[in-house]
Amino acid sequence: MSKWNTLVEIINTKAERSGFVRIDDGAIKQLREQAELKHPDILASSVFPTQTQTEYVWYSDYALISLHYVTADAPREFTRQTLAAERYLDALLVGLETPGTALDGYLILAFPEDPVQLNILITDIEQNTRLVRKHVVTFKEGEWNRVERIGVLALNEVGDVVAVDQPSGFSEAGLVLITELESIAPTTLAQQHAAKWGGDHV
DSSP, X not given: OOXXXXXXXXXXXXHHHTTOEEEOHHHHHXXXXXXXXXXXXXXXXXXXXXXTSOOEEEEOSSEEEEEEEOOOOSHHXXXXXXXXXXXXXXXXXXXXXXXXXXXXXXXXXXXXSOOGGGHHHHHHHHHOOSSSEEEEEEEETTEEESGXXXXXXXXXXXSXXXXXXXXXXXXXXXXXHHHHHHHSXXXXXXHHXXXXXXXXXX
């Protein structure tokens, strides 16, 4: 198993224990389209995974988690990638949020190596909660480090997992919205929600 796949497995296991469920690429695409319908320029400066990449996003009824692979080895490029990734996650949140609700965003920035030269900048990035909360994980000496610092992934680490009839972390409203995103055209869905909201949010 590659180190990247190992990280995805670690994050997925912790996310599921904390009440999150991974959403597929089709649902993510619908969230992007919903965000653009609400704010046409919201994705103008965001990073999009290429067609050969898979996106890793997890959902609960209070937050989204996004795992982003960082290729930067210099401060300026790291800052650029971080800004783009946080704006992208914020756009997904806009696509998912409904009137009267607000979701948190957690961006996990993964370095394939230990970026010693970026340590000071990493600390600054993690302390900056603009748009979304940010966490950095690094690969060093054959294992992923700093994962335990991601508080949202440790919410249910202690105690037994309780079996439920539906995926843990999904509220009834959340399940309905995810189902709509997967089955209704974005324009139609936006028009339906606009009618409920009085037409002011599209």
